[in-house]
Amino acid sequence: MNIGIDVMGGDFAPLEAIKGIHEYLTSNHFPNSKQVTITAIGNQSAIESLLKEYQLTHIPIVHAEDVIGYNEHPTKALKEKPKSSISIGFHLLATQKIDAFISAGNTGAMLVGALFSIKAIEGVIRPTIATILPKLNGNTGLLLDVGLNADCKPEHLEQFAVLGSLYAQHILHISNPKVGLLNVGEEEGKGNILAQSTFPLLKSNTQIHFNGNVEGRDLFNDKADVIVCDGFTGNVVLKLAESFYDIAHQRNFHNDSYIQRFHYENYGGTPVLGVAKPVIIGHGISNAKAFANMIDVAEKMIETELCKKIEQSFQNQKAVSTE
């Protein structure tokens, strides 16, 4: 398999991306790294000198003479900069030259690229982005949507539950993941119109294991492995949780082993779920460890054929609903 990385994305580009490739290929944390080819996309001479410095060989380079900046308008930038590392990455992914694409660059451009160059899997109404929830019991949960879909309908949340369950099962190794609906109370009937209308859909969906409503206080406990909500609420929650890590840092208790798990570098980026190929978006501040983790997630998504499993799941669902 071949994983493409935009090494020009992120605040410390291209250094941290290359260091991340190095960490991924040399660290014992990543047992499957031997089978993986990593393609570096970006400025050829900058990449070559860093590869030399980090004694990395067998890393194919695809030169990109342009970069999309952080503040550029996503659609406009993708159109006007076909030679940017993100545009080239999506082109390589769309034409089967690479099997997954990772970037810590302009998030909007990554989302637009994923939706329009790669496209949604048939049956998926709205692709979504998820974040990892570090559970107090040591396990890992998933929250989605965290910002791609600010306004949602019940059927979107239902699909997020299916997408999240498949991700939890195959990538996080949670068998029969419990799905929770983020809400303001435990009982059925609670919530805003969206949550009230979503509850019966989740309850009757046989593809998932729905465990009822969860509240803001339940995000890190054991009530649900996959928590679904609209992207507005999810984005507020994500950024609030990130700010708690920053507060912990500021107040000097960030070395707590649980709080450490809130550090973005351990997440391995945000997968775009529901598009036809693995696309992973990194934090702008991504460091080497974050890049190594993103490569690891991409490897798992390819290895488990997650996108194919999602496709099959939505085909089956379609077959069931048209029976």
Added chain:
Amino acid sequence: MNIGIDVMGGDFAPLEAIKGIHEYLTSNHFPNSKQVTITAIGNQSAIESLLKEYQLTHIPIVHAEDVIGYNEHPTKALKEKPKSSISIGFHLLATQKIDAFISAGNTGAMLVGALFSIKAIEGVIRPTIATILPKLNGNTGLLLDVGLNADCKPEHLEQFAVLGSLYAQHILHISNPKVGLLNVGEEEGKGNILAQSTFPLLKSNTQIHFNGNVEGRDLFNDKADVIVCDGFTGNVVLKLAESFYDIAHQRNFHNDSYIQRFHYENYGGTPVLGVAKPVIIGHGISNAKAFANMIDVAEKMIETELCKKIEQSFQNQKAVSTE
């Protein structure tokens, strides 16, 4: 002034309420306590023996032979239990026998009582409940709505901004409080339909000092003193923030002076804003300190004539909009 307390509300009733009255009346933290009469509403004999134990005199008692339980249906319970401490409290408040009413009992019954026995101030479309935000700089902010209005319209959020600003000004002593709209990005135009439509209303409202969008990471920083959002998002945020205190406790860094400020007992309960009289709802687990703080907030709301100021503000606004 006369503040009524339902001493039967809360997990440790009536003991902690009486201890709270004692703390309020004897502690130096509450300089205005000398001018305040506190009326205890609940089981007469239980109250009498506790008042004796805590050597409290001059506490009028209003006997209530019934109690509304935590799991009772609010509207039904209020109708069927006119002799419950909550029903009697609202009756006393509605008939000017007391000037504010506090309870840590059934939250739903407190909200229904506030909305239907006391009623909204003219011009207020939706009364709201707020929570305190402990700021990293030592100040205190306000987040609203935190659960009374799960589905909101832009004009509701605009009114929350006015109500919150008046509370911040008169009770929290923040002059010219900055208002922030909770959103998924900083720039105007970001957000779900609600946030997008609320932004221009806040921007053009001359009664408030709108400072633009704030994100989930900005709740505890200096960007805004009053943060408005729909009650669904606000409730999720509130419970998530509360859970961080619990996590801090579990992980043993809750003694940090900043984290301490997240402890519910320091909040002084949740005021219902936009109803004609001061109503304060306590946490079920309220202890003596929480009750003392709730009495203090009630005292300030009466002393500053906050409800009258809200009424005037909404009258002025009406005059402006019909000019």
